[in-house]
Amino acid sequence: xxxxxxxxxxxxxxxxxxxxxxxxxxxxxxxxxxxxxxxxxxxxxxxxxxxxxxxxxxxxxxxxxxxxxxxxxxxxxxxxxxxxxxxxxxxxxxxxxxxxxxxxx
Amino acid sequence: xxxxxxxxxxxxxxxxxxxxxxxxxxxxxxxxxxxxxxxxxxxxxxxxxxxxxxxxxxxxxxxxxxxxxxxxxxxxxxxxxxxxxxxxxxxxxxxxxxxxxxxxxxxxxxxxxxxxxxxxxxxxxxxxxxxxxxxxxxxxxxxxxxxxxxxxxxxxxxxxxxxxxxxxxxxxxxxxxxxxxxxxxxxxxxxxxxxxxxxxxxxxxxxxxxxxxxxxxxxxxxxxxxxxxxxxxxxxxxxxxxxxxxxxxxxxxxxxxxxxxxxxxxxxxxxxxxxxxxxxxxxxxxxxxxxxxxxxxxxxxxxxxxxxxxxxxxxxxxxxxxxxxxxxxxxxxxxxxxxxxxxxxxxxxxxxxxxxxxxxxxxxxxxxxxxxxxxxxxxxxxxxxxxxxxxxxxxxxxxxxxxxxxxxxxxxxxxxxxxxxxxxxxxxxxxxxxxxxxxxxxxxxxxxxxxxxxxxxxxxxxxxxxxxxxxxxxxxxxxxxxxxxxxxxxxxxxxxxxxxxxxxxxxxxxxxxxxxxxxxxxxxxxxxxxxxxxxxxxxxxxxxxxxxxxxxxxxxxxxxxxxx
Numbered sequence: 001x002x003x004x005x006x007x008x009x010x011x012x013x014x015x016x017x018x019x020x021x022x023x024x025x026x027x028x029x030x031x032x033x034x035x036x037x038x039x040x041x042x043x044x045x046x047x048x049x050x051x052x053x054x055x056x057x058x059x060x061x062x063x064x065x066x067x068x069x070x071x072x073x074x075x076x077x078x079x080x081x082x083x084x085x086x087x088x089x090x091x092x093x094x095x096x097x098x099x100x101x102x103x104x105x
Numbered sequence: 106x107x108x109x110x111x112x113x114x115x116x117x118x119x120x121x122x123x124x125x126x127x128x129x130x131x132x133x134x135x136x137x138x139x140x141x142x143x144x145x146x147x148x149x150x151x152x153x154x155x156x157x158x159x160x161x162x163x164x165x166x167x168x169x170x171x172x173x174x175x176x177x178x179x180x181x182x183x184x185x186x187x188x189x190x191x192x193x194x195x196x197x198x199x200x201x202x203x204x205x206x207x208x209x210x211x212x213x214x215x216x217x218x219x220x221x222x223x224x225x226x227x228x229x230x231x232x233x234x235x236x237x238x239x240x241x242x243x244x245x246x247x248x249x250x251x252x253x254x255x256x257x258x259x260x261x262x263x264x265x266x267x268x269x270x271x272x273x274x275x276x277x278x279x280x281x282x283x284x285x286x287x288x289x290x291x292x293x294x295x296x297x298x299x300x301x302x303x304x305x306x307x308x309x310x311x312x313x314x315x316x317x318x319x320x321x322x323x324x325x326x327x328x329x330x331x332x333x334x335x336x337x338x339x340x341x342x343x344x345x346x347x348x349x350x351x352x353x354x355x356x357x358x359x360x361x362x363x364x365x366x367x368x369x370x371x372x373x374x375x376x377x378x379x380x381x382x383x384x385x386x387x388x389x390x391x392x393x394x395x396x397x398x399x400x401x402x403x404x405x406x407x408x409x410x411x412x413x414x415x416x417x418x419x420x421x422x423x424x425x426x427x428x429x430x431x432x433x434x435x436x437x438x439x440x441x442x443x444x445x446x447x448x449x450x451x452x453x454x455x456x457x458x459x460x461x462x463x464x465x466x467x468x469x470x471x472x473x474x475x476x477x478x479x480x481x482x483x484x485x486x487x488x489x490x491x492x493x494x495x496x497x498x499x500x501x502x503x504x505x506x507x508x509x510x511x512x513x514x515x516x517x518x519x520x521x522x523x524x525x526x527x528x529x530x531x532x533x534x535x536x537x538x539x540x541x542x543x544x545x546x547x548x549x550x551x552x553x554x555x556x557x558x559x560x561x562x563x564x565x566x567x568x569x570x571x572x573x574x575x576x577x578x579x580x581x582x583x584x585x586x587x588x589x590x591x592x593x594x595x596x597x598x599x600x601x602x603x604x605x606x607x608x609x610x611x612x613x614x615x616x617x618x619x620x621x622x623x624x625x626x627x628x629x630x631x632x633x634x635x636x637x638x639x640x641x642x643x644x645x646x647x648x649x650x651x652x653x654x655x656x657x658x659x660x661x662x663x664x665x666x667x668x669x
Contacts, residue, residue: 025300029300036132039128055449055450056452059316065455
């Protein structure tokens with residue numbers, strides 16, 4: 001059984017902080033819900049008919065869901081701002097520390 | 106062919122999607138492919154590709170963990186159960202998942218993650234021997250490809266019925282999209298899209314539940330309608346669940362739920378299913394690995410509220426389902442409940458989000474099968490068996506190619522699945538063949554140091570054989586059991602036979618020396634080895650796995666009291 005070359009090899013292509021922030025899953029989630037939220041909000045404001053409201057049991061589902069999605073998107077944006085992805089250097093240290101964990105393996 | 110979606114022209118299942126809805130669906134898939142493309146830049150070793158370099162934060166692996174389980178078959182099947190049985194369906198979520206997830210986190214994870222095994226078969230090699238690893242790897246590869254085919258076929262049916270695509274086009278197109286994002290980004294891409302999918306599915310389920318409830322006059326309106334309907338008041342309380350188990354005696358029904366569903370089936374599924382466990386193995390640290398199933402357990406406990414309630418609403422609101430429930434003949438089945446309710450209550454706009462969520466759920470199910478298939482194939486079959494000792498770059502290439510081959514095989518098995526009578530039954534029997542015997546030898550090997558390598562693979566094969574025999578007896582009518590009860594009996598038989606055979610063979614073969622079993626057997630593993638770090642990113646009481654475990658058990662208890 002060959003041990004894999006381990007996370008160390010995975011880290012030699014250190015991505016720049018901007019790239020890792022772009023690729024941060026929270027940013028992707030925020031993007032998805034900004035787009036969905038804005039589209040639903042506009043649909044809710046502009047083209048909601050009485051029939052649509054009756055269909056959903058008396059509330060403007062596109063409008064309310066759109067607003068909820070925008071709130072979620074803002075939450076993810078704030079989270080990225082407050083707790084940005086750590087720089088790659090720290091990542092390596094963190095990973096190495098954990099890998100060294102239990103002795104004997 | 107008619108399991109997921111009824112055929113015949115009377116009921117129009119086609120959703121009235123507009124250009125706007127299609128644009129919302131298209132945007133979702135662009136984003137998913139974008140993730141695959143972006144993830145590619147961070148993939149430079151086979152460990153990156155197949156286990157995400159063990160670098161994922163716990164909230165990501167935890168949501169991916171639950172999302173890998175929240176496939177569309179599960180979604181459609183559980184809305185259908187909600188429509189048919191009502192509240193007793195919660196057992197699948199609460200007693201049928203939460204205890205097993207807590208057990209996986211606190212008891213099993215120290216051994217899985219601590220052993221540094223990259224897959225469940227590799228763990229079996231460390232605990233037992235090469236033969237056990239290979240037997241399990243081959244069985245697992247086979248079952249993954251078969252299950253991926255079921256997911257792909259159901260996705261094809263969905264596209265055919267909802268959007269009007271033909272099956273011959275829908276299946277390859279869906280396979281291509283899954284292929285694109287996994288080959289590009291490996292497990293990272295699969296895990297990231299699973300988290301995305303988790304949120305999109307909630308964006309489908311929550312408005313659906315609220316609108317549905319609003320239409321039937323709120324929770325009290327639903328209760329009144331169900332009580333006066335053909336199901337009666339028993340569909341509003343979870344225990345004793347006699348309609349669900351098909352056991353008339355209430356006491357036996359409770360025992361059946363607690364031991365059958367709560368122990369054999371659920372522990373077998375949650376603790377050994379590599380498609381799930383792999384998500385935890387990709388976590389950053391032991392603490393994050395332990396937290397993965399626990400973070401997944403919270404949404405698992407709450408999500409039945411937005412799955413089962415819409416099912417119950419559908420049975421009240423949709424005329425065809427009312428007819429079906431009162432015993433009349435109609436051209437729809439309970440499996441249509443989700444799409445019928447979407448059609449009934451969701452206006453355009455949110456409908457596009459809902460379709461994206463449903464399509465995403467099918468793809469995630471297949472992606473989970475394929476991404477665990479390629480890990481097991483690359484490490485356990487190719488690197489440890491067929492072609493050992495090559496460079497890591499070579500195995501990364503193998504991992505990419507086997508993903509392509511896996512998708513092509515899944516297209517083939519999708520057409521096999523199209524020939525089987527009932528997809529859910531097919532899936533249940535696959536689980537009883539593969540998961541129950543594995544759980545038997547796992548649990549025995551973990552707590553009994555005397556268990557030998559030879560006994561493990563013989564026990565595994567005997568357990569599978571037992572489940573296959575039960576399946577043949579049930580399908581041929583020799584054992585008069587419903588398919589639901591049949592898969593439970595099959596799983597129990599596989600478990601019991603697996604344990605008994607493994608004990609018998611262990612008595613006449615030589616165990617591994619104790620020195621090789623540290624970290625692999627409970628009694629030979631010191632408490633320190635099982636304990637996780639609790640400093641830095643793993644500090645804080647809210648990150649303590651025990652606190653999270655107590656929290657989710659308390660939450661489940663409260664939910665059970667509310668829906669007693």
